[in-house]
Amino acid sequence: MKIGVCVKRVPDTETRPKIASDEKNFDLSDAKFVISPYDEFGIEEALKLKEANGGEVVLISLDSSGDVTVIRNGLAMGADRAIIVEGDGERDPYETAVILSNVLKEENFDIVFFGKQGVGHDYQQVPSILAEIMNLPLISVVVELKIDGDKVEAVREIEGGEEVVEAKLPVLISAQKGLNVPRYPSLRGIMAAKKKPIDKKSPEFTAEKLSWEVEKVELPPPRKAGKIVEGEVEEQVKEIISFLSDEVKII
């Protein structure tokens, strides 16, 4: 089984965002980078499929940073090889999907995993656009997956419940938390990752540009100072009650 996993290098979720001087981008010079956490569920599921059925797990990433550490981490978890499409800066979801579709078509995977979203920008668009471009079924927000021959059965998370979806390979899957518990790379895995191939490609953008542009990014306004009630307990209670009933009107 030939399994692809699209992974994105993103700033660690604990990063405190700083806005770059052009006010359109983030200044990430101090940030620590990781694989987008949802993508890790994709990698884990891919590795489990490979362990059950044999085959190959290939990581694909569109990334212009030149830093391969994050991809190595995925190889250390157990993926066999990686393809990095080196871009020339941030791409919007449509451009990303077009560029990735060229790699996916070339590789001809039986199944391709994504995270349900890439943390940071959180567009949640790439898998859907790709499915459209490639004319393949996409099962999104998957929390359980069974594959038997070319039969696919997936459980999706939906508002207030779950939905069971069936499809046939080839298929695209976007992973949600709960699908599995991603493994840690073992030391032997880390040593082996050093020798695994990382193929670097330049982006091929083969479509009409449909994009939008980021006008401006802003941080949310700083929180206003809280209100401190003082005095005797009874007075404090009265003050809190009048605040809740008169000012915020919730009681």
Added chain:
Amino acid sequence: MRRFEGVDFVESDLLLTEEEKLMRDTARKFVEDKVKPIIEEYHRGHRFPIHLVKEMGTLGFLGSNLKGYDFLPGISNVGYGLIMQELERGDSALRSFASVQGALVMYPILTFGSEEQKSKWLPLLASGEKIGCFGLTEPDFGSNPAGMKTTAKKVGSHYILNGSKMWITNGSIADIAVVFAKLEDGNIGGFIVERGMEGFKQVEIKNKFSLRASDTGILYFEDCKVPLENKLPGTKGLKSALMCLTQARYGIGWGVLGPAMECFHIALEYSKERIQFAGKPIASHQLVQEKLVYMLSEITKAQLLSIQVGRLKDEGKAHFSHISLLKKNNVKIAREIAKLSREILGASGIVDDYPVIRHMLNLESVFTYEGTDEIHTLIIGHRITDIPAYY
């Protein structure tokens, strides 16, 4: 409180390889996920979290710098040190476990063992399926193990061991013990003694105020029958035991950077949040800053020393006195840093809401075991003056 992300004032991360950083980050994640949430409970209960052993084995943390078999990761000594650092940030108990298993049990079997001993025990020890301990210290002989009273007498197809070993990490839980004993010719030899062998008893030491989450035991040998093939054929006198100690001390030198960095991190964050006098954080007082700067300075110097000794070790150029300096210096500053951190936390520092007092107490054992601070001073003194001053 801001999340711990290491302490790296002079960008010594630049001295690490990509793999070494990944190894450290993996160990850190393991400790955050699996150790931090449970460790206070095990510390309070005076219990070793034995369920973590197999997972450490799967990740390759046991004997990770040893080479020669497929199942041994054979990573660099700096990578190994970084893993020890992260484990000990969880608790010195975990690092002690990994030190004993890797440096004091797997290393001697690999270095002094027969082919049968290696193929039988190394895979089981690397995976964590079997646990080992190392018996050198005796009730009457600590810093001076040459005086040991435990004897091994050859009788027919067995060696008969008599004596006892005290303060033995993993002593009561171990499946096998690497034990040093005096042979009839007065030389010291090493043996693999297996749990359940006739005349072998393992007893836990209770009521410790330090390393409470580690198992420490006493090993008793009363006409203990050990088959001839359980002697480690390559052991040649006390020197063989000391070679093991050099391996373990190297890991300890790195390990204590974990608690040192954590205690510094907590003291720094706490002092920025804690308000005393004129509405100002305690970090605004010069006396507090002086302590914080001392901690950071010592950590930074210790990190650079560790990396250099690690690189020397990879090249086969680390002398045991280099490793004495690493163990002595780093444990001393870690112990001092834990104490200063506890001071900065005031009363909050005496409860286990923060890991500081636990680290502080653990480091008392680490200061004493594997050669006390004084013994390492004497080893370095011997090296530079060429005059032994042990007695």
